[in-house]
Amino acid sequence: MTTLLFLLAGPAFAVEPSEMLKDPKxxxxxxxxxxxxxxLVCQNESIDDSGASLAHDLRVLVRERLKAGDTDKQVKDYLVSRYGNFILLKPPFEWDTLLLWVSPFVVLALGAGAALVSRRKGEDKPATPLSEQEDAKLRALLVDSPGDQKA
Structure with missing residues (x-):
């Protein structure tokens, strides 16, 4: 029953009824x-999902621009001109966003390189054999250990 209610709940939107346009299109x-x-406040949510007051202002601004006759591209371009590509959840691949797009691959390559180097360092050092004294002491400890005694 709980699962059914969870599935019926659907995504929660922060869009308020007063913001909604009468024209469904x-x-x-x-x-x-x-x-x-x-x-711009939450940084990991869309303005459609955020309850922040700035997100509310941006939702209203989008609707005002659409009512004024702007195309979808004009609305986005207007917001990008004011806030930069950071306002886009999926920024375009350009020179100023190159670091954003390439950095995950650089970090992955550095991690793989570090793993290979550390693995090779471990293989280069052979294990040092125990001296005769250390070997005798180890055997004595193993024979005298309480776990080997039978009750």
């Missing part, structure tokens, strides 16, 4: 645009 466009815009 414009509202659908606004939702589509909002899904791809980052909340």
């Amino acid at each position: 414009l509202e659908a466009r606004a939702r589509k645009i909002s899904e791809g815009l980052r909340c």
Whole structure:
């Protein structure tokens, strides 16, 4: 029963009824645009999912621009001109976002390189054999250990 309720709940949106446009086509466009815009306060949520007041202001701004007749691209371009590519949840691959796109691969390559170097260092050192005194002491400890005694 709980699972059924969980599945029926669906995603929670922070869009308030007062923000919604009366025209369903414009509202659908606004939702589509909002899904791809980052909340500048939360930084890991879209403005459609965020309850932050700045996200609210951005949702209203998107809807105002759509009502004024802007295309989806014009709305995004306007927001990018004000906030930079950071506002896009999926920023374009450009020179100024190159580090953002390449850094995961660089970190992965550095980690793999470090793992290979540490593995090779371990193989280079052969184990030092025990001296006769150490070997005799070890055998004595193993024979005298309490775990080997029978009750």
